[in-house]
Amino acid sequence: xxxxxxxxxxxxxxxxxxxxxxxxxxxxxxxxxxxxxxxxxxxxxxxxxxxxxxxxxxxxxxxxxxxxxxxxxxxxxxxxxxxxxxxxxxxxxxxxxxxxxxxxxxxxxxxxxxxxxxxxxxxxxxxxxxxxxxxxxxxxxxxxxxxxxxxxxxxxxxxxxxxxxxxxxxxxxxxx
Amino acid sequence: xxxxxxxxxxxxxxxxxxxxxxxxxxxxxxxxxxxxxxxxxxxxxxxxxxxxxxxxxxxxxxxxxxxxxxxxxxxxxxxxxxxxxxxxxxxxxxxxxxxxxxxxxxxxxxxxxxxxxxxxxxxxxxxxxxxxxxxxxxxxxxxxxxxxxxxxxxxxxxxxxxxxxxxxxxxxxxxxxxxxxxxxxxxxxxxxxxxxxxxxxxxxxxxxxxxxxxxxxxxxxxxxxxxxxxxxxxxxxxxxxxxxxxxxxxxxxxxxxxxxxxxxxxxxxxxxxxxxxxxxxxxxxxxxxxxxxxxxxxxxxxxxxxxxxxxxxxxxxxxxxxx
Numbered sequence: 001x002x003x004x005x006x007x008x009x010x011x012x013x014x015x016x017x018x019x020x021x022x023x024x025x026x027x028x029x030x031x032x033x034x035x036x037x038x039x040x041x042x043x044x045x046x047x048x049x050x051x052x053x054x055x056x057x058x059x060x061x062x063x064x065x066x067x068x069x070x071x072x073x074x075x076x077x078x079x080x081x082x083x084x085x086x087x088x089x090x091x092x093x094x095x096x097x098x099x100x101x102x103x104x105x106x107x108x109x110x111x112x113x114x115x116x117x118x119x120x121x122x123x124x125x126x127x128x129x130x131x132x133x134x135x136x137x138x139x140x141x142x143x144x145x146x147x148x149x150x151x152x153x154x155x156x157x158x159x160x161x162x163x164x165x166x167x168x169x170x171x172x173x174x175x176x
Numbered sequence: 177x178x179x180x181x182x183x184x185x186x187x188x189x190x191x192x193x194x195x196x197x198x199x200x201x202x203x204x205x206x207x208x209x210x211x212x213x214x215x216x217x218x219x220x221x222x223x224x225x226x227x228x229x230x231x232x233x234x235x236x237x238x239x240x241x242x243x244x245x246x247x248x249x250x251x252x253x254x255x256x257x258x259x260x261x262x263x264x265x266x267x268x269x270x271x272x273x274x275x276x277x278x279x280x281x282x283x284x285x286x287x288x289x290x291x292x293x294x295x296x297x298x299x300x301x302x303x304x305x306x307x308x309x310x311x312x313x314x315x316x317x318x319x320x321x322x323x324x325x326x327x328x329x330x331x332x333x334x335x336x337x338x339x340x341x342x343x344x345x346x347x348x349x350x351x352x353x354x355x356x357x358x359x360x361x362x363x364x365x366x367x368x369x370x371x372x373x374x375x376x377x378x379x380x381x382x383x384x385x386x387x388x389x390x391x392x393x394x395x396x397x398x399x400x401x402x403x404x405x406x407x408x409x410x411x412x413x414x415x416x417x418x419x420x421x422x423x424x425x426x427x428x429x430x431x432x433x434x435x436x437x438x439x440x441x442x443x444x445x446x447x448x449x450x451x452x453x454x455x456x457x458x459x460x461x462x463x464x465x466x467x468x469x470x471x472x473x474x475x476x477x478x479x480x481x482x483x484x485x486x487x488x489x490x491x492x493x494x495x496x497x498x499x
Binding site: 028089100115141 | 216217240242258259281282301407408424425426427447448466467490
């Protein structure tokens with residue numbers, strides 16, 4: 001009995017601890033869209049951390065703390081999964097906000113340690129919206145399965161950004 | 177920084193005299209001319225000329241290089257390539273790779289000993305530090321430490337190696353003669369970068385998850401202070417009695433007086449600032465900004481960013497990257 005227990009503990013000790021480790025290489029994605037509308041109008045649509053109604057993949061948003069640092073929101077996606085996010089900084093003068101994902105199932109979005117910045121810049125009366133993300137892949141150890149590797153993470157994040165930015169352009173340029 | 181910090185020309189001369197004449201081998205070079213920046217996403221090493229802040233070469237590396245150490249004479253760069261599972265030895269002047277040495281499962285933090293010719297490589301997955309003889313291309317010893325060792329630093333006298341064991345929330349203190357852990361110090365949550373001061377008295381860790389830095393009295397083997405910094409601190413440089421801390425998510429550098437432990441300034445830099453190092457005179461601090469692909473220069477007398485150089489994709493420069 002004791003022997004089994006000691007062996008069990010020793011075996012556990014030999015297992016690498018992946019509790020909070022992540023893959024070795026952080027990935028980045030930047031997506032942009034040019035919109036034929038003034039920057040302040042675009043910011044009025046996307047600058048509120050508690051409103052993601054402009055993104056077609058988001059079915060519902062429940063949040064706390066408004067637009068102050070450490071405000072939170074839970075996004076329920078049209079596909080059914082949820083993503084918990086925390087606001088790091090919302091600077092309406094610079095027209096940008098920074099946030100991170102505090103909790104997500106890799107099946108919903110295959111990433112770890114994700115942080116992001118959403119911003120609008122004036123470009124001669126038009127606007128350029130930029131969405132940037134930094135993250136590690138969904139699988140935390142070496143040799144990830146294909147659905148949780150670096151490419152899968154990049155593809156998923158790019159897809160979310162692209163869908164949001166393209167819908168935003170359509171909405172604003174339609175005069176909505 | 178394991179380098180002397182004095183200011184101005186007199187300081188440089190004094191540092192040169194002190195290092196060369198009084199305690200040879202104890203300090204790095206008195207003047208640095210290049211930054212060697214590992215570009216992890218771009219799989220390369222950028223060489224930046226410091227006097228005009230221009231990239232003068234980009235060397236293809238492979239294996240997603242992250243960590244860097246430079247030999248005491250400045251001629252060799254040792255890069256950790258976690259995805260290649262090797263250490264890449266670069267002849268810096270020739271801009272050429274000399275060899276690749278297989279080390280562990282995910283080599284990350286790396287440091288060069290000031291005199292015994294060895295380099296130390298932390299392994300993110302196997303929780304060991306490999307002692308490598310880069311001339312022979314061999315791992316000569318392995319030292320078990322805490323979980324996911326990250327940053328490494330050697331005391332200026334070469335007697336001790338310190339390892340920031342990220343997932344143990346602790347620092348291991350290792351005797352470099354015996355290659356054995358002789359102590360551990362509890363620090364903040366998830367320490368990543370670690371830097372030792374020029375006298376070898378104190379070490380500073382950047383604690384990613386608790387958004388603070390821990391100050392360690394090395395001889396006493398004890399934490400003697402904690403200072404709050406910005407979100408997700410990564411690494412620390414020391415110059416002129418101040419600690420400069422890169423805050424990845426905040427895109428800032430916190431400047432802390434190491435005597436009073438007060439925050440002197442918070443400087444805006446590029447997105448995701450990571451590797452940071454001070455020149456030997458303490459006049460300038462260099463910061464690799466991972467998202468923006470630039471190396472920025474901070475003038476320490478004005479506490480302002482006064483130069484930047486474009487580098488490759490995803491610069492990390494995790495380690496002492498000036499020569």
